[in-house]
Amino acid sequence: MIEIKEVSKHYNGSHAPALAGFSLQVEQGDFLFLVGPSGAGKSTLIKLIFREQTPSAGAVLFDGKSIADFKQNELLNHRRRIGMVFQDYRLLKQKTVYENVAFALEVIGSSPKEIRQKVPAAIEKVGLKGKENSFPTELSGGEQQRVGIARAIVKEPLMILADEPTGNLDRENARQLMSLFEDINREGTTVIIATHAWDMVDQMQKRVIALENGRLVRDEQRGSYGREH
Numbered sequence: 607m608i609e610i611k612e613v614s615k616h617y618n619g620s621h622a623p624a625l626a627g628f629s630l631q632v633e634q635g636d637f638l639f640l641v642g643p644s645g646a647g648k649s650t651l652i653k654l655i656f657r658e659q660t661p662s663a664g665a666v667l668f669d670g671k672s673i674a675d676f677k678q679n680e681l682l683n684h685r686r687r688i689g690m691v692f693q694d695y696r697l698l699k700q701k702t703v704y705e706n707v708a709f710a711l712e713v714i715g716s717s718p719k720e721i722r723q724k725v726p727a728a729i730e731k732v733g734l735k736g737k738e739n740s741f742p743t744e745l746s747g748g749e750q751q752r753v754g755i756a757r758a759i760v761k762e763p764l765m766i767l768a769d770e771p772t773g774n775l776d777r778e779n780a781r782q783l784m785s786l787f788e789d790i791n792r793e794g795t796t797v798i799i800a801t802h803a804w805d806m807v808d809q810m811q812k813r814v815i816a817l818e819n820g821r822l823v824r825d826e827q828r829g830s831y832g833r834e835h
């Protein structure tokens with residue numbers, strides 16, 4: 607599905623590369639964690655997959671095609687099939703829960719009928735039925751992040767990219783959100799989560815990609831046998 611081939615990323619004004627000769631293959635339906643110290647390159651990798659950034663060298667391929675070569679309409683399609691989830695939720699404060707989720711479909715040109723069908727289903731899936739008319743400020747952090755997830759899944763994406771999604775949440779909320787990501791993945795959506803939450807990574811027993819200084823240092827499928835890190 608995604609192949610990252612020997613990718614390096616140098617930002618202007620930064621002497622060390624954010625990513626250096628980084629390669630990774632991700633298949634449809636994978637669930638993987640990106641871990642590593644602050645500055646290791648996790649967010650950069652997510653931005654490269656979304657094509658918010660482009661590599662300085664190497665290529666990011668989606669179904670065999672370099673996303674750097676995408677024309678405008680292919681890029682829009684690419685972004686349509688990816689749901690992004692952020693640490694700080696990035697909800698629109700003036701909009702209700704329903705309107706925040708609906709907005710994700712409005713911007714991609716969905717019909718009002720489609721919006722009426724899909725939005726309630728996404729809200730229900732993340733466990734926020736009854737909160738449709740609440741504003742973000744009236745919700746807990748965990749609930750706000752559920753809205754963030756509803757907004758991502760309402761587009762029925764092939765892949766969810768989440769950058770530190772539980773960073774502002776307590777353990778219990780983090781655990782519940784991870785379980786929600788697991789449900790979404792079970793239905794076939796690829797899930798990639800950058801995180802510092804080692805306890806979650808340990809509990810979830812998924813594929814773990816460890817980065818250090820922009821390099822891949824470990825790619826392992828966690829099983830019940832391996833809890834070392």
Ligand SMILES: Nc1ncnc2c1ncn2[C@@H]1O[C@H](COP(=O)(O)OP(=O)(O)OP(=O)(O)O)[C@@H](O)[C@H]1O
Pocket residue numbers: 617618619620623624642643644645646647648649650651800
């Ligand atoms: N827009 C930018 N301009 C210049 N340097 C950047 C930019 N974005 C990231 N960097 C640098 O690239 C390196 C990798 O950053 P990145 O945000 O990808 O790391 P990270 O692993 O996600 O870190 P964290 O866990 O703190 O979010 C860091 O040295 C960072 O300072």
